[in-house]
Amino acid sequence: MAIDLEQFHQVFFEESLEGLEAMEHSLLEITPDNVDPEIINTIFRAAHSIKGGSGTFGFEQITDFTHVLETLLDEVRDGSRQITDQIVDLLLKSCDCLRTMVNQLQAKQPIDDTEARPLIAAFEAILAGQETATTPTSPKTAEPATTESTPATTESSATMNAEDYNDLVMASVSTMLNGDNEPAGQAASASPSGNTDTDGRWKIHFVPEPQILLTGNEPNRIFRELASLGNLSVEADTSKLPDFEDLVVDECHLSWTLWMDGEVDKDDILDVFDWVLDECKLEISREGESELSASTTTEQPEPESQQEPQQEQQPSEPAAVTPAPATTTQATTPAQATTATDAQQTAPSTGASASASASSIRVGIDKVDSLINLVGELVITQSMLSQLSSNFEMSDIERLNNGLEQLLQNTKELQESVMRIRMLPISFAFNRFPRMIRDLAAKTGKKVNLIVNGEQTELDKTVMEQIGDPLVHLVRNAIDHGIEPSEERIAQGKPEDGTITLDAYHRGGNIVVEISDDGRGIDPEKIRTKAIEKGIIGGNEELSKSQIYDLLFEPGFSTAAVVSDISGRGVGMDVVRRNIKSLGGRIEVESELGSGSVFRVYLPLTLAILDGQLVRVGDQTYIIPLISIVESLQIKPELVNRASGNTILYRLREDNVPIIPIYQEFNIDADNKELENGLLVVVESAGQKIGLLVDDLLAQQQVVIKSLESNYKRVEGISGATILGDGSVSLIIDIPGLINRVAGGSDPINRSNHTQAA
Amino acid sequence: MELQDLSEFIPVAGETNLEGINFISNGEQYLTFCLDSEQYGVDILSVKEIRGWELPTLIPNSPHYVKGVINIRGMIIPIIDLRIRFGIGKIDYTPATVVIVLSVENAERQYMMGFVVDAVSDVLNAEGEDIKPAPFVAGSIPRDLVKGLVNVQNDAVTLLNVEQLLTLEEVNG
Numbered sequence: 001m002a003i004d005l006e007q008f009h010q011v012f013f014e015e016s017l018e019g020l021e022a023m024e025h026s027l028l029e030i031t032p033d034n035v036d037p038e039i040i041n042t043i044f045r046a047a048h049s050i051k052g053g054s055g056t057f058g059f060e061q062i063t064d065f066t067h068v069l070e071t072l073l074d075e076v077r078d079g080s081r082q083i084t085d086q087i088v089d090l091l092l093k094s095c096d097c098l099r100t101m102v103n104q105l106q107a108k109q110p111i112d113d114t115e116a117r118p119l120i121a122a123f124e125a126i127l128a129g130q131e132t133a134t135t136p137t138s139p140k141t142a143e144p145a146t147t148e149s150t151p152a153t154t155e156s157s158a159t160m161n162a163e164d165y166n167d168l169v170m171a172s173v174s175t176m177l178n179g180d181n182e183p184a185g186q187a188a189s190a191s192p193s194g195n196t197d198t199d200g201r202w203k204i205h206f207v208p209e210p211q212i213l214l215t216g217n218e219p220n221r222i223f224r225e226l227a228s229l230g231n232l233s234v235e236a237d238t239s240k241l242p243d244f245e246d247l248v249v250d251e252c253h254l255s256w257t258l259w260m261d262g263e264v265d266k267d268d269i270l271d272v273f274d275w276v277l278d279e280c281k282l283e284i285s286r287e288g289e290s291e292l293s294a295s296t297t298t299e300q301p302e303p304e305s306q307q308e309p310q311q312e313q314q315p316s317e318p319a320a321v322t323p324a325p326a327t328t329t330q331a332t333t334p335a336q337a338t339t340a341t342d343a344q345q346t347a348p349s350t351g352a353s354a355s356a357s358a359s360s361i362r363v364g365i366d367k368v369d370s371l372i373n374l375v376g377e378l379v380i381t382q383s384m385l386s387q388l389s390s391n392f393e394m395s396d397i398e399r400l401n402n403g404l405e406q407l408l409q410n411t412k413e414l415q416e417s418v419m420r421i422r423m424l425p426i427s428f429a430f431n432r433f434p435r436m437i438r439d440l441a442a443k444t445g446k447k448v449n450l451i452v453n454g455e456q457t458e459l460d461k462t463v464m465e466q467i468g469d470p471l472v473h474l475v476r477n478a479i480d481h482g483i484e485p486s487e488e489r490i491a492q493g494k495p496e497d498g499t500i501t502l503d504a505y506h507r508g509g510n511i512v513v514e515i516s517d518d519g520r521g522i523d524p525e526k527i528r529t530k531a532i533e534k535g536i537i538g539g540n541e542e543l544s545k546s547q548i549y550d551l552l553f554e555p556g557f558s559t560a561a562v563v564s565d566i567s568g569r570g571v572g573m574d575v576v577r578r579n580i581k582s583l584g585g586r587i588e589v590e591s592e593l594g595s596g597s598v599f600r601v602y603l604p605l606t607l608a609i610l611d612g613q614l615v616r617v618g619d620q621t622y623i624i625p626l627i628s629i630v631e632s633l634q635i636k637p638e639l640v641n642r643a644s645g646n647t648i649l650y651r652l653r654e655d656n657v658p659i660i661p662i663y664q665e666f667n668i669d670a671d672n673k674e675l676e677n678g679l680l681v682v683v684e685s686a687g688q689k690i691g692l693l694v695d696d697l698l699a700q701q702q703v704v705i706k707s708l709e710s711n712y713k714r715v716e717g718i719s720g721a722t723i724l725g726d727g728s729v730s731l732i733i734d735i736p737g738l739i740n741r742v743a744g745g746s747d748p749i750n751r752s753n754h755t756q757a758a
Numbered sequence: 759m760e761l762q763d764l765s766e767f768i769p770v771a772g773e774t775n776l777e778g779i780n781f782i783s784n785g786e787q788y789l790t791f792c793l794d795s796e797q798y799g800v801d802i803l804s805v806k807e808i809r810g811w812e813l814p815t816l817i818p819n820s821p822h823y824v825k826g827v828i829n830i831r832g833m834i835i836p837i838i839d840l841r842i843r844f845g846i847g848k849i850d851y852t853p854a855t856v857v858i859v860l861s862v863e864n865a866e867r868q869y870m871m872g873f874v875v876d877a878v879s880d881v882l883n884a885e886g887e888d889i890k891p892a893p894f895v896a897g898s899i900p901r902d903l904v905k906g907l908v909n910v911q912n913d914a915v916t917l918l919n920v921e922q923l924l925t926l927e928e929v930n931g
Contacts, residue, residue, distance in 0.1 A: 620816055666818030708817075711870050712827065712836040715817055721827060721834045729815040729829045 427455035482519030614698035794847030
């Protein structure tokens with residue numbers, strides 16, 4: 001066809017990967033004793049659209065693979081098959097396998113089907129009724145079983161990798177596999193059978209479903225396309241036409257029989273029908289033979305996927321020539337050498353350049369709509385202002401001000417909306433965990449439940465992309481090191497199943513992602529010993545609990561007694577911390593020996609923009625993130641206390657808030673160094689409040705965060721810089737960092753406990 | 759006719775105590791500047807721009823030679839006073855005080871920094887053999903910063919190693 005399908009490939013890849021994710025997700029919800037039909041439908045739909053898409057684009061290996069999947073799922077769906085753990089396992093594995101295939105296609109590499117074959121064989125074995133069969137190790141063992149049993153069951157089966165057999169295929173005989181829920185299919189396919197195999201014309205029997213016109217497929221165009229391939233004669237069958245009164249204009253009740261010159265390649269004919277396969281019954285046969293080909297229904301829309309089984313089974317199954325066991329099968333005799341080329345028509349010619357997978361995000365239509373609205377308003381404001389300027393008098397100044405105000409509002413909202421587009425729910429990062437935990441639990445023989453909270457918490461896309469790997473690492477560690485084996489848990493009086501909780505929530509200007517387990521906890525003494533052993537610390541150092549936990553993130557540190565393939569090599573935790581730090585975040589550990597550990601990852605809400613309060617200290621302007629400000633007040637001398645080692649505290653209702661003069665902390669000059677009547681900005685981070693002594697409060701504004709590190713280095717107490725309206729640079733105060741700094745390495749665990757209490 | 763030979767026909771602009779400028783040359787070109795009475799040179803290709811002194815925003819708790827950061831077309835660029843860093847000359851900031859913005863790209867990233875100097879003097883051509891090794895007597899400038907010396911008439915120009923200069927903050931800070 002003339003349309004360049006390649007432009008749609010990327011969409012297909014993305015959709016397929018999404019579909020696979022949905023499939024995986026649903027699969028994990030299934031338990032054999034509780035099968036929700038809606039879940040099965042979701043899985044089925046995902047598999048089906050992958051199959052449809054791959055068929056359209058000619059990715060046959062995927063089509064074939066999904067076809068088997070679909071057959072099985074179809075049986076599960078209509079209740080004729082009970083879903084078992086084994087099936088779920090297999091389906092999960094096929095998700096992986098399909099993902100690999102899609103990735104290979106995306107990278108324009110040839111598809112490696114070594115992974116797929118055993119799976120197909122296993123599916124076929126199941127379809128053939130051998131549910132007891134374990135996951136096969138090699139296709140060799142499983143395949144004979146399949147082929148033998150296929151005729152008996154008459155269920156659709158066997159596909160895939162016709163290449164191997166193609167050379168052998170000369171005469172094709174096979175059981176025909178129709179979905180049994182396909183009554184009309186037989187009627188349509190009742191073409192005369194059993195004639196000699198002459199190299200006659202192609203006879204194409206094309207019965208579209210009534211709604212075909214609604215999908216924009218015009219049979220006329222198809223025929224024109226066909227006519228361009230060779231001599232074509234068309235005969236319309238009007239017998240199904242309803243009476244004139246009953247006629248609905250956009251329904252198609254015609255069917256056609258077409259004849260084409262014999263030298264046309266069958267694939268070319270099929271290609272023409274590519275777009276309508278889902279919505280028609282199509283038979284293509286040599287004149288005077290009956291090859292029943294793909295009476296397509298929505299369940300089995302792809303002719304290739306069904307022709308290949310025919311060829312495939314045939315070498316090992318010559319006995320099935322005549323018998324047409326049960327309902328739908330039809331014997332096919334003729335030598336269809338042309339079909340052997342099916343498999344050679346593989347994925348479309350690969351473009352020269354590799355696909356640098358252009359990443360894209362899906363944006364809710366409401367977000368886009370709000371953008372469009374805002375742009376509309378902006379345009380109105382703009383035209384108002386330009387009208388005003390064309391004939392400006394001093395009396396218009398108020399209107400000008402109003403206009404500018406409006407412009408400001410518009411810009412701000414526009415900015416917020418654009419930023420929101422980049423925000424994705426954290427479930428994108430969490431989604432992979434159910435599967436991972438299931439696999440890891442199986443691998444380690446531990447029983448683990450996963451609880452996920454706060455999936456809807458939104459996070460900047462850039463942050464999301466980079467946080468995935470560190471989280472995976474932490475979860476792995478939790479399973480491998482944290483959760484104890486069942487016996488040990490029972491012995492300790494804990495529930496047999498371990499629990500891992502993933503949680504995400506906002507706190508201050510941060511998103512906090514929490515990974516907690518109810519496992520054995522971290523023994524600070526053990527870490528200490530280990531650290532001394534590894535020479536990370538000296539033997540005599542006094543370390544607080546949190547400092548000891550921090551050692552976990554030192555390079556080359558691992559406490560796992562046994563290095564497993566899940567974790568324990570001691571690379572990783574340092575990488576985790578480095579990755580999180582590079583995002584401007586930090587990580588905290590909290591652990592109780594015997595009852596579990598919590599890893600808290602603090603991430604910045606967004607990387608680019610911040611609401612800030614401008615404050616002045618001396619001749620310097622600093623920005624305090626608005627989100628961390630509790631309140632600003634004028635110091636009343638009677639509420640100032642000195643306590644616990646010369647700390648200046650301010651009594652803010654029940655709290656005692658330490659006063660931190662910025663000029664002291666930053667070592668600069670200030671106008672006002674007296675506490676009396678000074679301005680105090682009370683800020684909070686992780687439950688800790690401090691009061692910053694400043695000279696003056698200036699405006700509040702949104703600021704664009706610029707990195708200091710790109711040309712300089714990280715500065716303690718400063719999270720970045722921004723450029724103010726007058727072009728000067730202003731530094732943004734890093735409240736959590738500052739609090740940490742003044743706390744002088746005090747115990748972060750106590751601090752977070754404090755938070756929870758508060 | 760050799761292109762080289764053309765150079766002698768190119769007029770020398772203004773009064774200068776250095777030799778004529780070879781605009782077309784096989785050798786490298788250096789921007790020279792002075793700190794007090796001493797002459798220094800940096801690879802001209804790493805010079806992004808030369809700008810007047812403006813008051814930077816202070817960076818808390820930074821070394822005293824880091825004057826702060828300024829905004830150059832949306833980038834936050836740290837300003838380092840070479841006079842303080844090298845301990846040469848007296849420190850005052852007048853409208854004539856000059857900031858040379860240098861940039862260097864290495865495998866990981868691109869750095870830009872501004873350096874406060876007393877004045878920019880000239881462009882210097884130096885071929886490989888003109889560059890003499892740094893004096894063996896250690897001065898106030900870290901040895902690895904010095905690329906070499908070039909004699910220009912009666913003066914000696916110290917060529918600075920730009921890569922080292924830009925990382926200097928990280929190393930010593």
